[in-house]
Amino acid sequence: MTDSSVASARVYGGVSADERRAQRRQRLVDAGLELFGTRGVAAVGIGDICAEAGLIKRYFYENFSSIDDLAVAVFEQITDSLVEQVLPAIVAGGGTDPRPALTAYVNGALADARVARLLAVEGRTGALARHGDGFATRAVELWIGYTPAVKGQDEAKLRVRAYAFAGALTQVIFAWHDGALDLTTEQTIDELVDIFTALAP
Amino acid sequence: MTDSSVASARVYGGVSADERRAQRRQRLVDAGLELFGTRGVAAVGIGDICAEAGLIKRYFYENFSSIDDLAVAVFEQITDSLVEQVLPAIVAGGGTDPRPALTAYVNGALADARVARLLAVEGRTGALARHGDGFATRAVELWIGYTPAVKGQDEAKLRVRAYAFAGALTQVIFAWHDGALDLTTEQTIDELVDIFTALAP
């Protein structure tokens, strides 16, 4: 009886068991990004994921317990990556210049339609709903935390503005991917900077 | 062989065949609004709809061919009703005062969490995706059409602002329903008016 917690660290193909496991997990997450980001979470089954990843179902259940479980993992990887890119850009902006942060965000979300779709649409449905809200909330708190000297301001008002800008950002990026906006990336960033400035109370 | 196109107009329960059919259809649409607006379209089956409506499946297929077909009907009823409420309010605003239109929209979308959810989330997935885009596009064109004297302005810029405001509006209403905003309906309208004014180029 092989205790799963003491997995034999046998090397295979030059990589350890843990590494292989991690690689398979990543391939599943990549497949999830591709399929969730194009078809939508609700339209993807475990079989689809495995076919896309080139694995069999056993390895799916090795890492995840359900489609929603994988969807959460995909979503967290995306949002963590975005935060990782945007946070230093916020610091670089010094709390006053929104351009670096918006550039980082747009480069992360505008460059990949699958990411944009996951953030704008899938992040609000099913198992991702609470994670989606969590991301929006995180972004809002981030903004409030980095907005200096508004003690006199009503925080409720600032909060509304933060949600408004989050919604505007998502919608603009979504519309851009739909071809409704005929703008270059740079022009889009310029517009978003203007919108941010207009919305900052 | 009863020709279906020449359905016998037999009265039943005091109402004609066409009326009964229309009533059943409306009950199905109502059930769709309830279930789609709470569970999400993807989580609702035909059986659920029929149980909610108090009908049997035969009458579902009498009016609709699939769940998505019903979802489109529900969505169109909602958006048509909203347009019907908002359009005269826009005219009342005279092209300069956004408050009447926003009040009408908020009263329609903020008053019913199911409507808000359908507009913000479900309208972007599955069969509703194109209808959702259509509504957003319709709203944007509406704004552009009623925004006076911006011929000098770059229309692309106006377009971005329109999408930005549409996204902001949806996100704020959605956050309000989630309890993230501690505002009354009137306060929310006030904030949205400010946001609109700030975004108008």
Added chain:
DNA sequence: AAGATCTGATCCGATCGCGTGTCAAATATC
């Protein structure tokens, strides 16, 4: 080389929802 372990392809029972069919009860017309 021999044995142990890992991997990939296939198969299987169970479950679920869809779409349709049957039949008795209710209500209309004749």
Added chain:
DNA sequence: GATATTTGACACGCGATCGGATCAGATCTT
């Protein structure tokens, strides 16, 4: 009152997918 039509409750076959099991081939350890 007799007959025809509508309605509601239930039952059935079908296909898809899930979650797991089996088994041969590939790869590592000894």
